Amino acid sequence: EKTEPFLQVVRTLFANKGFRSAIIVHSIWTISVYMTVGFMGTYKTKELLLTVGTVQIINIVACLARALVSKPIAHFADKRSYAKGIELGMTIAAVGYLVNIFTTPNMWWLVILYTVLYHVACAGTSQNMMNMVYSYVDSKYFVQASAIKYSVSGLCGFGASMLGSRILSAVQSSGNTFVGISLYGQQLLSAISLVIVIVA
Numbered sequence: 001e002k003t004e005p006f007l008q009v010v011r012t013l014f015a016n017k018g019f020r021s022a023i024i025v026h027s028i029w030t031i032s033v034y035m036t037v038g039f040m041g042t043y044k045t046k047e048l049l050l051t052v053g054t055v056q057i058i059n060i061v062a063c064l065a066r067a068l069v070s071k072p073i074a075h076f077a078d079k080r081s082y083a084k085g086i087e088l089g090m091t092i093a094a095v096g097y098l099v100n101i102f103t104t105p106n107m108w109w110l111v112i113l114y115t116v117l118y119h120v121a122c123a124g125t126s127q128n129m130m131n132m133v134y135s136y137v138d139s140k141y142f143v144q145a146s147a148i149k150y151s152v153s154g155l156c157g158f159g160a161s162m163l164g165s166r167i168l169s170a171v172q173s174s175g176n177t178f179v180g181i182s183l184y185g186q187q188l189l190s191a192i193s194l195v196i197v198i199v200a
């Protein structure tokens with residue numbers, strides 16, 4: 001089978017404004033996720049004092065919630081567009097990050113709502129992020145376009161997790177305070193992710 005040289009494919013893809021937009025929105029979304037989500041496990045067990053069993057029950061409930069909404073969200077995206085499906089997922093994620101800003105040991109139960117909202121949001125973002133490529137790129141370039149998009153967003157996510165780790169360490173080393181305000185690092189990370197997902 002004849003294939004175009006990779007560099008030529010890259011030039012073709014990046015000349016496509018829609019594809020560039022797809023990379024940007026996916027990268028911003030990935031930054032918002034990696035900034036906070038990876039640090040929530042220790043927050044649940046250390047600061048919120050939840051047992052591993054309780055955390056797993058919360059995760060199971062959240063996964064079931066995602067399963068229940070996946071089909072309706074898929075129908076919504078099929079009717080409106082993949083981009084609208086992503087927008088719906090990001091809106092739900094924004095509400096989740098907002099809830100998580102107020103999650104403290106005294107209001108630990110908010111982490112249940114946050115976890116459910118995050119998983120439900122992924123029903124809107126995950127598959128639609130992949131499918132969105134079909135909206136802007138010729139199907140013969142789908143594999144290369146997807147590989148490029150996920151590579152760029154993955155690097156952005158990795159950088160966000162490194163930055164998030166530094167922010168978390170700084171807040172913890174200052175006695176869980178930030179500019180004189182008493183808070184946990186994960187609350188600050190959630191606030192940052194909220195702003196980022198709104199930008200996306």
